Amino acid sequence: MFPLPFTTPRTARYLLLGEPGPAISHVWICLHGHDQPVAGLARQLQNLDTPERLLVLPEALSRYSQPGTGPEAPTTQAAWFATDSLLADFDDLGTYLDALARQVLAACPPDTPLTVLGYGHGAAAACRWLANNGVxxxxxxxxxxxxxxxxxxxxxxxxxxxxxxxxxxxxxDTYTPEAAGEGLMQDLLDVGLSAQQRLVDATGPLPLAALAGNPES
Structure with a gap:
């Protein structure tokens, strides 16, 4: 006995930092980490929230509630993929993010540059999405x-x-040695991609200088 696939429409959710429109000169699509509430990633990216930059934070499709501790309210967490359904999850991921990207970019000036950011497992999700789509x-x-x-x-x-x-x-970073980025950097260079690495302090919001490089990004 094994599960059979069945494709059905479903409703996804996302957060916006900024408003689509003619004032936007940069769009960022930012994918949260495994078990990371979208609002948590938004707090880490608050330094990037500037009038000319639109941040789009999609929530992964596999949502579930995590009970709070003590007086804390429950939080909604989500995952981009499950290990026993990777191919189907990647197909759904691509369909979802392709459509969202097209919708957001259509509301901004033509040829607005798009930056994609992935955090934790969201980095793997971002790479799989961009490796298999036309955005x-x-x-x-x-x-x-x-x-x-x-x-x-x-x-x-x-x-x-x-x-x-x-x-x-x-x-x-102590969750996994891979998070230190050394093996990933080597793989990026080996396949011929232009890659750089920067270190940041993880105790607060990610600094604009580390992510954007300059105010025009």
């Missing part, structure tokens, strides 16, 4: 990236378009 983007940022063993990282990176990649590692 044009200008830069990819991978923060404390984690690629589960079930995902062929090298094969995913080989399929990425030739765009700059920034790996952002924190000084306190």
């Amino acid at each position: 044009d983007y200008s830069r990819l940022i991978l923060c404390a990236p984690v690629f589960p063993a079930e995902i062929d990282r090298r094969a995913t990176l080989v399929a990425l378009p030739e765009r700059p990649v920034l790996v952002v590692s924190t000084t306190t």
Whole structure:
């Protein structure tokens, strides 16, 4: 006995920091980490919330409630993929993010550059999405990236378009040695992508200088 696939429409959710419109000169699509509430990633990116930059934070499709501790209210968490349904989850991921990106970019000036940021498992989700879709983007940022063993990282990176990649590692990453970024950096360079790495302090919001590089990004 094994589960059979069945495709059905479903409603996704996302947060916006900023408003789509003629004043926007940069759009960022930012994918949260595994079990990370979207609002938590929004707090980490608050330094990027400027009038000319639109931040789009999609929530993964697999949502579930996490009980709070003590007086804390329950939180909603989500995951981009499950290890026993990777291919189907990646198809759903691509359909979802392709449509959301097109909708947001259509409400902004033509040729507005798109930056994609992935945090934790969101980095792996971002790479799989961009390696298998037609959405044009200008830069990819991978923060404390984690690629589960079930995902062929090298094969995913080989399929990425030739765009700059920034790996952002924190000084306190202890979840997995991979989050330090060394193996990922080597893979990026080996497949011929232009990649840089920066270290940041993980105790507060991610600094604009580390992510944007300059005020025009």
